[in-house]
Amino acid sequence: MSRLMFQLPDLTTTTLALLDATDPLAAKREEFVLPKDTIYLDGNSLGAMPKVAALRANQVLTEQWSQDLIKSWNNHNWIDLPHTVGEKIAPLLGAAPGQVICCDSTSVNLFKVLSCAMLMQPGRSKILSQAGNFPTDLYMVQGLASLLGEQNCQLVLVDDSEDPDALERAITAEIAVLLLTQVDFRSGRLLDMQRLTALAHAQGVLVIWDLAHSAGALPIELDAWQVDFAVGCGYKYLNGGPGAPAFLYAASRHHTHLTQPLTGWMGHQAPFSFTTTYQKAPGIAQFLSGTPAIIAMSVLDAALTVFADITMQDVRYKSLALSHCFHQLVEQQPALASLNLITPLQPHARGSQLAYQHPQAYALCQALIKRGVIADFRAPNILRLGFTPLYLRYADMGNAVAILADIMDSQEYLKPEYAVKQKVT
Amino acid sequence: MSRLMFQLPDLTTTTLALLDATDPLAAKREEFVLPKDTIYLDGNSLGAMPKVAALRANQVLTEQWSQDLIKSWNNHNWIDLPHTVGEKIAPLLGAAPGQVICCDSTSVNLFKVLSCAMLMQPGRSKILSQAGNFPTDLYMVQGLASLLGEQNCQLVLVDDSEDPDALERAITAEIAVLLLTQVDFRSGRLLDMQRLTALAHAQGVLVIWDLAHSAGALPIELDAWQVDFAVGCGYKYLNGGPGAPAFLYAASRHHTHLTQPLTGWMGHQAPFSFTTTYQKAPGIAQFLSGTPAIIAMSVLDAALTVFADITMQDVRYKSLALSHCFHQLVEQQPALASLNLITPLQPHARGSQLAYQHPQAYALCQALIKRGVIADFRAPNILRLGFTPLYLRYADMGNAVAILADIMDSQEYLKPEYAVKQKVT
Numbered sequence: 001m002s003r004l005m006f007q008l009p010d011l012t013t014t015t016l017a018l019l020d021a022t023d024p025l026a027a028k029r030e031e032f033v034l035p036k037d038t039i040y041l042d043g044n045s046l047g048a049m050p051k052v053a054a055l056r057a058n059q060v061l062t063e064q065w066s067q068d069l070i071k072s073w074n075n076h077n078w079i080d081l082p083h084t085v086g087e088k089i090a091p092l093l094g095a096a097p098g099q100v101i102c103c104d105s106t107s108v109n110l111f112k113v114l115s116c117a118m119l120m121q122p123g124r125s126k127i128l129s130q131a132g133n134f135p136t137d138l139y140m141v142q143g144l145a146s147l148l149g150e151q152n153c154q155l156v157l158v159d160d161s162e163d164p165d166a167l168e169r170a171i172t173a174e175i176a177v178l179l180l181t182q183v184d185f186r187s188g189r190l191l192d193m194q195r196l197t198a199l200a201h202a203q204g205v206l207v208i209w210d211l212a213h214s215a216g217a218l219p220i221e222l223d224a225w226q227v228d229f230a231v232g233c234g235y236k237y238l239n240g241g242p243g244a245p246a247f248l249y250a251a252s253r254h255h256t257h258l259t260q261p262l263t264g265w266m267g268h269q270a271p272f273s274f275t276t277t278y279q280k281a282p283g284i285a286q287f288l289s290g291t292p293a294i295i296a297m298s299v300l301d302a303a304l305t306v307f308a309d310i311t312m313q314d315v316r317y318k319s320l321a322l323s324h325c326f327h328q329l330v331e332q333q334p335a336l337a338s339l340n341l342i343t344p345l346q347p348h349a350r351g352s353q354l355a356y357q358h359p360q361a362y363a364l365c366q367a368l369i370k371r372g373v374i375a376d377f378r379a380p381n382i383l384r385l386g387f388t389p390l391y392l393r394y395a396d397m398g399n400a401v402a403i404l405a406d407i408m409d410s411q412e413y414l415k416p417e418y419a420v421k422q423k424v425t
Numbered sequence: 426m427s428r429l430m431f432q433l434p435d436l437t438t439t440t441l442a443l444l445d446a447t448d449p450l451a452a453k454r455e456e457f458v459l460p461k462d463t464i465y466l467d468g469n470s471l472g473a474m475p476k477v478a479a480l481r482a483n484q485v486l487t488e489q490w491s492q493d494l495i496k497s498w499n500n501h502n503w504i505d506l507p508h509t510v511g512e513k514i515a516p517l518l519g520a521a522p523g524q525v526i527c528c529d530s531t532s533v534n535l536f537k538v539l540s541c542a543m544l545m546q547p548g549r550s551k552i553l554s555q556a557g558n559f560p561t562d563l564y565m566v567q568g569l570a571s572l573l574g575e576q577n578c579q580l581v582l583v584d585d586s587e588d589p590d591a592l593e594r595a596i597t598a599e600i601a602v603l604l605l606t607q608v609d610f611r612s613g614r615l616l617d618m619q620r621l622t623a624l625a626h627a628q629g630v631l632v633i634w635d636l637a638h639s640a641g642a643l644p645i646e647l648d649a650w651q652v653d654f655a656v657g658c659g660y661k662y663l664n665g666g667p668g669a670p671a672f673l674y675a676a677s678r679h680h681t682h683l684t685q686p687l688t689g690w691m692g693h694q695a696p697f698s699f700t701t702t703y704q705k706a707p708g709i710a711q712f713l714s715g716t717p718a719i720i721a722m723s724v725l726d727a728a729l730t731v732f733a734d735i736t737m738q739d740v741r742y743k744s745l746a747l748s749h750c751f752h753q754l755v756e757q758q759p760a761l762a763s764l765n766l767i768t769p770l771q772p773h774a775r776g777s778q779l780a781y782q783h784p785q786a787y788a789l790c791q792a793l794i795k796r797g798v799i800a801d802f803r804a805p806n807i808l809r810l811g812f813t814p815l816y817l818r819y820a821d822m823g824n825a826v827a828i829l830a831d832i833m834d835s836q837e838y839l840k841p842e843y844a845v846k847q848k849v850t
Contacts, residue, residue, distance in 0.1 A: 033491040042495045049491035057482050057720070065666055066458040066474035069799060070467045078667060105715025107689030108533055115572060131701055136690035136715065139703040143688035147540060147572050157701060186699075235716070241490055242503060242719035263568030264532030265561035274611075274804060276556055276582060278564040290530025290561065291660070294667035295482070296721040374495060379699060 011329055011398065019325070019394035025318050028390040031306050032239075039396045039403075042374045044213060044353050044386030047239030047303075056302035060295055078294045082266075085297055086284065088304040089238070089247050092312060093211065093230065094221035099252050101284045102297055104262075106212060106233050106246040110140040110179075112260040112287055113229035113248065117177045117206045118144065118153060119259050124176035125152050128205075130167060131159040134185045137210055141179065164189075168196070173203045182220070183213035183351030186378050188343040190214070190351045194225040201226065212236060215247075217319060217352035217388075219312040222249055229254075237352070237388065240300030248287050255283055264289030306390060318389035319352040325394055326385065327354060329401035335409045336401070342382070353386045366418035367407045373400045436754055436823065444750070444819035450743050453815040456731050457664075464821045464828075467799045469638060469778050469811030472664030472728075481727035485720055503719045507691075510722055511709065513729040514663070514672050517737060518636065518655065519646035524677050526709045527722055529687075531637060531658050531671040535565040535604075537685040537712055538654035538673065542602045542631045543569065543578060544684050549601035550577050553630075555592060556584040559610045562635055566604065592616075593624060600630045607645070608638035608776030611803050613768040615639070615776045619650040626651065637661060640672075642744060642777035642813075644737040647674055654679075662777070662813065665725030673712050680708055689714030731815060743814035744777040750819055751810065752779060754826035760834045761826070767807070778811045791843035792832045798825045 020026055032048045034040065040048060064072045073079045085102035093100060103109065114127065127141050138155060145153040156175070160166040171178060178200045183190050193209060200207045209230040214220060216237030222230055228251055234244030250258065259280075265271045266288035269281045280286040327345065330336045339356040358364060358381060365377040376384040385400075407413050445451055457473045459465065465473060489497045498504045510527035518525065528534065539552065552566050563580060570578040581600070585591040596603060603625045608615050618634060625632045634655040639645060641662030647655055653676055659669030675683065684705075690696045691713035694706045705711040752770065755761045764781040783789060783806060790802040801809040810825075832838050 033487070035492045035494070038494075040494060046490075046495045048494065049486060054483070054486045054491070057486050058479070061474060061479045061482050061666070061724075062458070065471075066479070067460045069460070069463075069465060069473065070471045070801070071794070071799070072667065104529065104533065105689065105718075107691075107715035108529065108687060111687055119571075134690075135693065135696075135699050135701065135703075138701050139688045139690060139693065142703045143686040144572075146544075146684050146688070147569075147686045241486070242497065243716045243722070244720075245718070246715070259571050261568040261572045262533060262536055263564045263571075264530065265559075265564060266532075268560065268564065271560075272804070274560050276560065276563050278560075278567045290532035290671070291668045293530075293670070293718055293721050295669075295724060296718050297668070299486075299720060369496070376495070379697070 010332060011325055013395070013398055016325065016394040016398045019321070023318065023394070024314055025310060025389055026393070028306065028310070029393065032391045034391060037372045039373045039400045040391070041385040041387070041400065042376050043388030043391070044236055045376055046242055047236055047388065048391050049241070050239055050303045050306050052302040052305055053239070053241060053299045057295065057299050060298045078292070081294060081297045081301065082288055082292050083285070085301045085304065086247060088301065089215065092216055092220070092307060093249060094219070094223055095249055096223055096252070098283050100247055100249045101287050102234070102245050102247050102300065103288055103292065104246060106210070106231050107136045107140055108262065109231040109246050109248040109287070110137060110208070110210070111144060112262055113208050113231060113250065114140060114144050114177065114179070115261045116250070116258045117208060117229060118148065120206060120254070120257070121176035124174065126154050126156045126175045127177045127179055128156045128158065128170055128175045129179045131157040132161055132184060132186060133179070133181050134210065134212065137179055137181060168199060171196070171199050171203055171205060175203065175205045177206050177208060179208045179210070181210040181212060183217070183353070185213055186382055186384070187355050188351050188353040190349055193220070193227070197225050197227055213351055213353070216307070218316045223251070227251065234300045238300065239303040239306065241296065241303070243296070244300045245293055245297050250284060250287065252283070255286070258286065260287055262289040266290060266292065315389050319387050320347050322387040322389060322392055322394065322397060323352070323354050325397045326387070326401060329397060333401060333405040335405040339383070352388070353384060356383045357381050358383055360413055363413040363418040364404070364407065367413040367415070368404060371403050371407065373403050435757060436750055438820070438823055441750065441819040441823045444746070448743065448819070449739055450735060450814055451818070453731065453735070454818065457816045459816060462797045464798045464825045465816070466810040466812070466825065467801050468813030468816070469661050470801055471667055472661055472813065473816050474666070475664055475728045475731050477727040477730055478664070478666060478724045482720065482724050485723045503717070506719060506722045506726065507713055507717050508710070510726045510729065511672060513726065514640065517641055517645070517732060518674060519644070519648055520674055521648055521677070523708050525672055525674045526712050527659070527670050527672050527725065528713055528717065529671060531635070531656050532561045532565055533687065534656040534671050534673040534712070535562060535633070535635070536569060537687055538633050538656060538675065539565060539569050539602065539604070540686045541675070541683045542633060542654060543573065545631060545682070546601035549599065551579050551581045551600050552602045552604055553581045553583065553595055553600045554604045556582040557586055557609060557611060558604070558606050559635065559637065562604055562606060593621070596621070596624050596628055596630060598628045600628065602631050602633060604633045604635070606635040606637060608642070608778070610638055611807055611809070612780050613776050613778040615774055618645070618652065622650050622652055638776055638778070641732070643741045648676070652676065659725045663725065664728040664731065666721065666728070668721070669725045670718055670722050675709060675712065677708070680711070683711060685712055687714040691715060691717065740814050744812050745772050747812040747814060747817055747819065747822055748777070748779050750822045751812070751826060754822060758826060758830040760830040764808070777813070778809060781808045782806050783808055785838055788838040788843040789829070789832065792838040792840070793829060796828050796832065798828050
């Protein structure tokens with residue numbers, strides 16, 4: 001990452017074109033369908049569509065489902081799809097085979113691993129997280145507490161927004177489980193997974209990492225860092241389509257003594273024996289619950305082929321370079337002096353997005369979208385920009401910042417049509 | 426149903442053709458894509474593909490996701506899809522608006538309603554079901570018990586396979602929740618939902634009905650029969666595609682005092698406020714958890730339009746007529762005397778399938794499939810045949826039985842290639 005620690009000379013269109021010309025990932029853009037005249041800086045909310053995704057969906061419907069019907073479970077290996085997809089995601093996470101499975105939503109998978117982890121920690125009742133963690137992570141803990149009782153399961157939140165070290169200090173032997181998202185959905189701050197996991201383990205604390213904003217965006221080493229459990233999202237950097245199935249990682253050293261409560265038939269050791277008593281499947285299959293979502297999972301399976309011939313190191317390099325260029329271009333624009341970057345600039349401390357505070361962040365975001373730059377707003381005042389190396393160009397950085405500067409200069413964002421309303425992302 | 430209680434004259438090809446010619450649902454077959462030279466008697470495992478499903482999938486990928494990207498959540502009403510689909514399913518269930526939502530899998534939805542119901546029944550710990558219920562129903566109870574503790578949650582099974590009244594006798598004031606599947610997945614026996622619900626309520630017992638084998642196959646009156654909760658499957662009679670999202674019904678009288686534990690962000694009253702404390706959404710939305718599976722749910726949404734211009738009474742009539750014809754044809758064939766029907770023949774006591782016991786049921790099933798008649802095997806010795814009125818013809822009944830008789834007569838099913846192996850359905 002040190003390649004990015006020097007200040008680039010003033011970025012010009014020519015420089016950006018040169019960066020594109022020498023970009024080893026440049027050809028990847030051709031593997032996606034992208035709308036015309038759009039710079040898409042929201043791949044951290046919903047990844048763009050790989051061309052193979054549409055082809056695969058069509059194949060699953062018109063060739064498999066419609067023609068082979070129920071026989072497809074065997075003939076087209078539908079039944080293995082949760083494993084097939086899991087094993088395609090595993091290398092992106094630094095996970096050896098047999099530890100990642102594709103199923104359900106991130107929220108539902110959180111419930112499974114939270115339950116497992118709590119049942120492994122008798123005598124400890126506290127689940128520690130950050131107050132700024134993505135809400136569904138916190139809500140799922142609260143849901144589990146509603147079943148287990150507050151005396152057995154309490155969510156403990158640390159507000160480390162002003163004091164980044166507060167989190168580490170809160171990791172004590174009183175904690176049962178540390179639940180963290182690797183990259184903060186608002187600020188883009190990247191936590192040190194290796195260090196925090198080691199600190200937790202030193203206190204007998206189990207760790208669950210939510211990789212929603214990091215899987216497919218940066219190298220992760222779940223095995224090497226001794227992570228216990230992880231979950232993540234198929235529709236952001238993995239480009240699996242809206243509401244794509246999620247994934248779940250459980251370290252193989254835990255597999256034999258886990259009890260996850262969503263014990264559906266697909267997690268049974270012999271689902272087609274139709275016995276009355278649940279006997280969990282060996283290995284990662286024990287995390288399956290209902291019938292797998294074949295159409296959606298097939299689309300994700302196809303989308304993952306985009307990663308087959310690239311390294312996460314190259315992805316990470318370009319992600320940091322794109323965002324570095326973007327921010328340097330912002331700094332070159334006097335019109336943009338009112339934007340306050342809240343993302344740490346050091347490469348080791350940020351994910352694949354930049355977040356700027358501005359009192360008019362919502363209106364700025366709407367004005368950008370109107371001009372074809374798809375950004376994201378996060379309440380109350382954050383303009384969030386995601387950098388997806390597989391389909392963004394360096395030239396896009398120049399154009400996006402130029403448009404943003406023009407919107408600011410012209411006060412275009414003050415138009416009444418950009419006034420605040422609820423937005424869905 | 427009384428139209429079917431008389432014995433038809435010996436069924437001939439001509440009679441069957443006449444029934445097809447006067448069938449008010451005959452034109453529906455044209456709305457499906459079906460493989461050539463196939464008689465599909467397994468729509469109770471995986472429904473056939475409506476033509477609109479493939480069109481919709483293509484539209485969601487190539488027009489919505491790829492072109493409008495994140496804006497699609499608003500522009501194409503993705504965010505409302507769980508409600509939109511729920512409201513299309515509701516009339517098939519006899520449910521007034523605001524009580525049915527599409528989400529997750531049947532298994533996961535079972536966990537939600539089981540948890541809700543148990544929390545509503547302090548002092549009672551027993552969940553009563555049939556030993557022959559579909560395994561995932563039983564397994565989800567066992568999973569809930571692993572969290573709540575056996576003293577707070579026990580599965581009580583009644584084996585009513587030899588004594589159908591045993592179930593009613595087991596409904597006592599000791600029971601917290603009665604969990605039943607309306608149509609038995611093996612035998613096709615149809616339970617009297619209205620009577621069993623009333624018996625349960627008289628004992629202070631809450632009821633959960635699994636409609637996997639009945640939704641879209643026969644008229645259901647959840648509201649009129651005062652059902653508390655129901656769940657069901659999108660990929661059988663609703664033709665939503667392999668692993669389609671499931672649905673969940675909760676009677677509106679319960680909405681204000683429910684606590685379901687899979688409290689993901691989409692079930693929050695203000696998901697985009699990103700607050701740290703879960704506050705459940707009003708109404709049926711409280712059962713949402715993670716981000717909805719848009720591609721899969723859109724396919725189901727499209728598939729449901731097939732039901733828009735028909736009545737469940739017509740569907741039920743044809744379902745009973747098809748299966749009645751099938752069985753009468755079986756009885757006309759001396760070669761098929763060794764098939765032992767275990768489905769009750771009375772219309773009020775059976776769903777939309779027939780199940781025959783035969784020592785060689787697996788081999789018979791395989792031989793049928795080889796000849797283009799897609800049937801299903803259920804261990805240890807059941808040949809299961811589903812009758813889906815929207816795309817089956819009366820003529821298919823004649824052909825299917827003729828092929829079955831030929832397989833039996835010729836002993837074709839004894840070929841080694843049809844020997845037992847694990848089959849996925």
